[in-house]
Amino acid sequence: MDRYGYNGKVLHVNLSTxxxxxxxxxxxFYRQYFGGRGFIAYYLLKKMTxxxxxxxxxxxxxxxxxxxGGAPAHGLCRFSVGAKSPLTGAFGESxxxxxxxxxxxxxxxxxxxxxxxxxxxxxxxINDGKVAIKEARHIWGLHTGDAQDIxxxxxxxxxxxxxxxGPAGENQIPYANIANELSHISGRTGxxxxxxxxxxxxxxxxxxxKIRLSNPELVAEVAKRVARDRNEHxxxxxxxxxxxxxxxxxxxHAGTLPTKNFREGTFAGAEKISGERMIExxxxxxxxxxxxxxxxxxxxxxxxxxxxxxxxxxxPEYEALAALGSNCGIDDLEAIAKGNExxxxxxxxxxxxxxxxxxxxxxxxKGLLPASWREGLDVSFGQAEVMLKLIEDTAFRRGVGQHLAxxxxxxxxxxxxEAEKLAVHVKGQEVPLHDARGxxxxxxxxxxxxxxxxxxxxxxxxxxxxxxxxxxxxxxxxGLLEPLGVNDLGPKKIRLFTYMSFLWSFYNCASVCNFxxxxxxxxxxxxxxxxxxGITGWETSLWELMKVGERAINMARAFNVREGxxxxxxxxxxxxxxxxxxxxxxxxxxxxxQVFQEALDLYYGMMNWDKEKASPTRAKLVELxxxxxxxxxxxxxxxxx
Amino acid sequence: xxxxxxxxxxxxWSLKLNMISxxxxxxxxxxxxxxHNNLARYAGEKTxxxxxxxxxxxxxxxxxxxxxxxxxxxxxxxVNGSVKKDPQIVLYPGDEVKIFGLVGGG
Numbered sequence: 001m002d003r004y005g006y007n008g009k010v011l012h013v014n015l016s017t018x019x020x021x022x023x024x025x026x027x028x029f030y031r032q033y034f035g036g037r038g039f040i041a042y043y044l045l046k047k048m049t050x051x052x053x054x055x056x057x058x059x060x061x062x063x064x065x066x067x068x069g070g071a072p073a074h075g076l077c078r079f080s081v082g083a084k085s086p087l088t089g090a091f092g093e094s095x096x097x098x099x100x101x102x103x104x105x106x107x108x109x110x111x112x113x114x115x116x117x118x119x120x121x122x123x124x125x126i127n128d129g130k131v132a133i134k135e136a137r138h139i140w141g142l143h144t145g146d147a148q149d150i151x152x153x154x155x156x157x158x159x160x161x162x163x164x165x166g167p168a169g170e171n172q173i174p175y176a177n178i179a180n181e182l183s184h185i186s187g188r189t190g191x192x193x194x195x196x197x198x199x200x201x202x203x204x205x206x207x208x209x210k211i212r213l214s215n216p217e218l219v220a221e222v223a224k225r226v227a228r229d230r231n232e233h234x235x236x237x238x239x240x241x242x243x244x245x246x247x248x249x250x251x252x253h254a255g256t257l258p259t260k261n262f263r264e265g266t267f268a269g270a271e272k273i274s275g276e277r278m279i280e281x282x283x284x285x286x287x288x289x290x291x292x293x294x295x296x297x298x299x300x301x302x303x304x305x306x307x308x309x310x311x312x313x314x315x316p317e318y319e320a321l322a323a324l325g326s327n328c329g330i331d332d333l334e335a336i337a338k339g340n341e342x343x344x345x346x347x348x349x350x351x352x353x354x355x356x357x358x359x360x361x362x363x364x365x366k367g368l369l370p371a372s373w374r375e376g377l378d379v380s381f382g383q384a385e386v387m388l389k390l391i392e393d394t395a396f397r398r399g400v401g402q403h404l405a406x407x408x409x410x411x412x413x414x415x416x417x418e419a420e421k422l423a424v425h426v427k428g429q430e431v432p433l434h435d436a437r438g439x440x441x442x443x444x445x446x447x448x449x450x451x452x453x454x455x456x457x458x459x460x461x462x463x464x465x466x467x468x469x470x471x472x473x474x475x476x477x478x479g480l481l482e483p484l485g486v487n488d489l490g491p492k493k494i495r496l497f498t499y500m501s502f503l504w505s506f507y508n509c510a511s512v513c514n515f516x517x518x519x520x521x522x523x524x525x526x527x528x529x530x531x532x533x534g535i536t537g538w539e540t541s542l543w544e545l546m547k548v549g550e551r552a553i554n555m556a557r558a559f560n561v562r563e564g565x566x567x568x569x570x571x572x573x574x575x576x577x578x579x580x581x582x583x584x585x586x587x588x589x590x591x592x593x594q595v596f597q598e599a600l601d602l603y604y605g606m607m608n609w610d611k612e613k614a615s616p617t618r619a620k621l622v623e624l625x626x627x628x629x630x631x632x633x634x635x636x637x638x639x640x641x
Numbered sequence: 642x643x644x645x646x647x648x649x650x651x652x653x654w655s656l657k658l659n660m661i662s663x664x665x666x667x668x669x670x671x672x673x674x675x676x677h678n679n680l681a682r683y684a685g686e687k688t689x690x691x692x693x694x695x696x697x698x699x700x701x702x703x704x705x706x707x708x709x710x711x712x713x714x715x716x717x718x719x720v721n722g723s724v725k726k727d728p729q730i731v732l733y734p735g736d737e738v739k740i741f742g743l744v745g746g747g
Binding site: 231234235237238241242246247249250251253254276277279280459460462463466468469470471519520585 | 677678679681682686688689712713714716717719723724739741742743744745
């Protein structure tokens with residue numbers, strides 16, 4: 001049978017035994033799970049049994065592209081990495097764009113499943129279907145950039161795409177990230193620490209195999225339409241012109257720019273750290289990912305009296321500007337750019353890093369920080385030089401960095417109940433830079449999403465607020481026909497959230513970039529279906545794709561249930577139930593606990609999950625054609641059905 | 642068909658000239674204007690305030706119409722530092738007006 005889009009090959013590597021195996025899954029596997037999150041959840045459920053140490057050799061690390069990944073159209077460049085998370089103990093997963101995912105496809109594989117632990121540091125080189133495990137002792141300890149240079153030199157191919165960890169991953173900091181091409185970052189849930197624990201420094205890929213398309217004309221038609229209209233569509237044009245940093249000033253005026261550990265929603269220094277100032281001062285170029293015409297990434301490089309920042313580490317996105325900036329009370333754009341570069345060199349997630357520092361700053365201000373933790377350092381809000389020092393110290397667990405390396409939850413537990421009230425995390429993952437007070441569905445997503453607080457779950461409330469918004473109009477094919485206010489957490493918002501979370505989950509299964517597709521960007525849902533048809537030749541529909549997304553959510557949920565997660569873990573940090581401080585337009589606003597609880601019960605109902613156990617019912621799993629997942633659940637969950 | 646402008650086009654053209662001259666007559670001063678995110682393209686991709694003439698009784702709505710920005714592209718209007726939701730608010734010379742487009746964050 002003809003196979004289009006995917007290679008039909010999954011590479012299994014055991015680092016303990018240095019054995020390889022190539023699996024050839026059937027078509028139905030690709031059609032039901034698609035790639036990304038779907039593949040990760042499949043292998044984590046099948047190859048683990050629950051209770052494993054995330055940093056032990058028994059954790060399974062999966063890199064998955066997808067059926068669509070690497071096809072010659074914009075926004076199909078992404079891949080997912082997943083494992084049990086050392087940060088949360090839950091389903092761990094992170095997505096990134098760039099070039100590595102497509103290159104893995106060109107080298108002959110759709111996904112990579114890594115088991116065991118190498119006795120000494122190694123890296124993998126995957127070259128057109130061939131695999132080699134290479135010695136990495138000489139690059140262990142190096143910054144990502146230096147290590148990448150040496151790897152490319154050694155394998156003799158400057159065009160090899162390299163994914164790697166920095167010293168933070170080697171040192172198993174629970175929020176260590178993974179970089180590809182130095183500036184495309186799989187930031188969340190500490191996947192870099194899992195690589196480090198396996199003594200795996202890097203994975204280099206090189207491939208020349210083209211992706212076969214069932215209907216190249218159909219794919220080209222969509223790609224051409226988007227390339228033609230990208231500067232006409234307000235959302236894709238805005239992403240190119242100013243990118244995510246454009247949100248700083250907008251959010252500041254709306255009162256939703258997290259400031260001083262999410263205590264306030266407006267920041268006096270917002271202008272100084274805005275996307276507009278970045279364009280005027282340190283922005284050197286706008287960059288993109290594989291085959292993308294939108295180019296939303298920032299290239300920042302400069303040499304000033306104080307800092308040198310290297311262009312090849314990319315530039316701060318909105319999340320970095322707010323995490324290292326407003327949330328730490330810092331209004332110094334050059335220092336934030338330096339901090340972003342340090343995080344990418346050392347291999348630290350900028351969201352978790354920034355928020356851990358902000359938490360420490362507020363603890364000092366409130367007198368909750370013992371002198372022994374500070375080691376003579378003044379960790380108060382607004383200290384840019386201190387912020388930079390703390391990033392470096394965290395990667396090496398030095399000084400105050402020993403404490404920061406525990407993350408917000410770990411530090412708060414040691415500092416006591418007063419500090420726990422200031423700890424802004426869900427399931428142990430630090431919250432992205434969006435205040436749940438002002439973005440109801442984003443906040444709800446923080447609470448329920450299996451990977452711990454994440455903002456890329458269902459889209460932003462602001463997209464669905466007005467009938468004339470291009471984002472809202474674009475989701476009409478899902479039956480979402482009524483605009484809803486940003487702070488609405490009523491039944492209709494939960495319906496919207498649920499549908500949109502299926503779509504977003506499909507994006508995470510299918511290598512699809514939400515900055516290229518609706519509702520955040522230009523490519524429509526019907527064009528998405530055309531792309532899937534054109535790439536695979538499958539007679540498909542939006543219905544089938546949404547079910548792929550829903551299936552993957554249920555599998556990730558089952559993984560968490562097996563690990564002992566329950567309803568109490570689907571919660572929000574105390575801070576969001578307290579009034580927003582400061583002088584912004586949302587001053588005094590808080591999330592109502594009862595409204596939140598009602599929303600949670602309604603969500604479980606819509607998902608057809610058991611309301612007490614927060615777990616999929618057997619009927620739901622059968623409906624999604626994954627009855628085998630039922631057998632992965634512990635007996636006390638299955639009982640009573 | 643003659644060689645000159647069709648009469649309807651001529652009418653539109655003269656009407657436009659008339660509007661411009663009326664604007665000039667009634668111009669009362671300048672505001673400081675900035676257009677953000679996707680709106681930058683309506684003002685030559687500037688990142689900061691630039692002077693912009695206003696007429697007597699200029700409102701947020703009439704300003705946006707003169708700038709020829711489609712309503713669906715507008716996210717937030719900020720006058721002298723505070724968000725304004727009513728498009729009929731009158732602008733005065735010296736006002737600082739920031740108009741934001743659509744953002745999603747991330």
